[in-house]
Amino acid sequence: MNSFIAFIMGPMVWISAIIFVGGLLFKFIGIVQSVRQKEPYIFSYMTLKHSLRSIGAWLVPFFPKSTRLRPVYYGISYIFHILLFVVPLFLASHIVLINEAFQISWPALNNSLADWLTLVVIAALLFFVVRRQMVPEVAYLTRPSDYLMIAIVALPFVTGFLAYHQWFAYRWMAVAHVLSGELMLIIIPFSRLSHMLTAPLTRAYMGSEFGHVRHARDW
Amino acid sequence: MQTQDNTMTEKPKETTDPKKEKATDPAIEAGLERLTPERIRNTINQVLEKETGPRFKAYVETCMSCGLCADACSYFLSNDRDPHFMPAAKVKNTIWEMLAKKGNVSKDFLREAVRISHLECNVCKRCAMYCPFGIDIAYMMLLVRRICHKLEITPQYIQDTVNSHSVTLNQMWVKDDEWIDTLQWQEEDARDEFEDLQIPLDKVGADIMYSVIAPEPKFQAGLIYQAAAMMHAAGIDWTMPSTPGWDNSNMAMYTGDNEISGRIARAFFETAAKLRVKRIVMGECGHAFRSVYDIGNRWNSWVMPPFEVVHALAFYHELLTEGRITIKEKYKKKVTLHDPCNVARGRGLHDKARQVVNMVCEDFVDMVPNREHNFCCGAGGGVINCGPPYKGERMVNNRNKAEQLAATGAEVLIAPCHNCHSGLEDIIHHYDLKMEIKFLGDLIYETMDKKIYTPEK
Secondary structure, eight states: OHHHHHHHHHHHHHHHHHHHHHHHHHHHHHHHHHHHOOHHHHHOOOOOHHHHHHHHHHTTTOHHHHHHHHHHHHHHHHHHHHHHHHHHTOOHHHHHHHHHHHHHOOOOHHHHHHHHHHOOOOOOOHHHHHHHHHHHHHHHHHOHHHHHHHHHHHHHHHHHHEEEEEEEESSHHHHHHHHHHHHHHHHHHSGGHHHHHHHHHHHHHHHHIIIISSSOOOO | OOOOOOTTTTGGGGGOOOHSOOOOOOHHHHHHHHHHHHHHHHHHIIIIIIOHHHHHHHHHHOOOOOGGGGOOHHHHHHHHHHHHHHHHHHHIIIIHHHHHHOOOOOOOHHHHHHHIIISSSOOOOTTTGGSSTOOOOHHHHHHHHHHHHHTTOOOOHHHHHHHHHHHHHSSSSSOHHHHHHHHHHEEEEEEESSTOOOOBBBBBSSEEEEEBBBBHHHHHHHHHHHHHHHHHHHTTEEBSSTTOOBBBSSSSSHTTTTHHHHHHHOOOOHHHHHHSSSEEOOOOHHHHHIIIIIHHHHHTTTTSSSSSSEEHHHHHHHHHTTSSOBBSOEEEEEEEEEOOOTTTTTTTTHHHHHHHHHHEEEEEOOOOGGGHHHHEEESTTTGGGGGGHHHHHHHTTHHHHHHHHHHHSSSEEEOOHHHHHHHHHHHHHHTTOOOOOOHHHHHHHHBBOOOOOOOOO
């Protein structure tokens, strides 16, 4: 059993990180190659200026009209996506681990603040679940995989929260936390969670079509 | 009209929607009769695998089904927020299902797919502006139409226009001599008003080739008269082609008959090339502009059109700002302006259009939302071209447009696009809106100084 835990805590972290980065990289290269082969016209229309203009417009909170029509969902979603990166990257205990491995470190979030922010992430995910059931148009679209994705993202935060507070079975909770974090990293490139890569690309293309060809705004 | 049904998650297909009981289309039904499961499967897989690429794949794999596209769609808003009409649901009920079943779908499914892609989407691309990821749902609806075309289950009326394109290179079965006759008839009539006015045919080396869609010679020849009057008063060196290739409309673009669509655009550009004109000016039509500015050139491997293509809105702007046409007395009635998708969202001409309206009219009130965010006319994208059998549901499906128009309190609606114009005229009658509908050219013709041009020698 100890060797299993050692594997999860050691090599598996590396493996999942490599799959995450490599998977996204591989996906990106695959997309570029496939565009070259099958749809080279895409490169004829994409411009850096209009790609960045569109992505930029959609990064400014409540700038696009669509986001103003749904301020609650959009606001929560916006904060959620920021915290999804900020909380794990600036968590003191994560920085300690990275420091041990690479001798580099950066300023950490205050622990109790990080704790609260973790709760915010979990609350946002709960909101997404409720919204999927309550809003008719979203319910109509919802597939089981939508809940699965929410669960995959929720697990590392829930287990991390429980492990931090050490309320019960700390050791197992810590293992579950690491394991679920690894699971999320591994799944990202192979699921719709890869929208962290593809969404900027589809946005950039649409932004270019609107900006470059259509001389119109797309927000 | 609509049944409020929130249990649609479970049974999307069985909702009792009165609209769906109505029209049966002989072309769709006869086409479905002919289909075999193998042909359905092979066609769907051929289109989805061979005619798409990473773009389609990214759209399918990136949608997080957040539902933000819903608020973009006139169909959704007009049908009391029935989820069935939201853009992503149209993809779910067509493309997702085809992919999940690897093309093994039933004839009932296809009947519904024709309906969704041809009658419940104007491919106006408003939803692409409401999706945070910029997913192009119109592109996917056109893919569904492409599949329907290959399965030969395209609605009858619009298929007939494509047949006409195929045979005559114009949309309305206008014969070659009828076309020339019509132009000469308009020229003759206009000479009563403007001495020496000419509609120059096939004038090689003219500055401008003026082109129209086939419904103009067929039913609205007066529009050619007005255009000729403006050209004359402005002293433009212009010409119109007497040979096939004069029609800039392109219904094949909307049925997924890409081969014919490409032929039409190619013949059009070749006609302009033959006349060695400097640029092409076109009448107030949106889809025709989309065809020659955005779609037809691509099919013929031009990144951008081989000629400068100027839509009427931009041309009017040029004539008025350069003072080639002067307005004698501004139009008095309160007017509002509809932004057609293909020239506003499709070419950013909405601001120029407003400047022109303000130069021509005294009292302009904007509708809300406007510019790129304007609501669709509900007729474009080939929907109105599916014909009278579907008019009733088109009226129901565009209730929100009627509400938007009524809120302006305007007496006159300017719709600078043929499809929008016809669709909105139906809307005005159906909802009994006390409004007149006009092209922008109608107002310019009415208000302009009708001077007789004499060349400076």
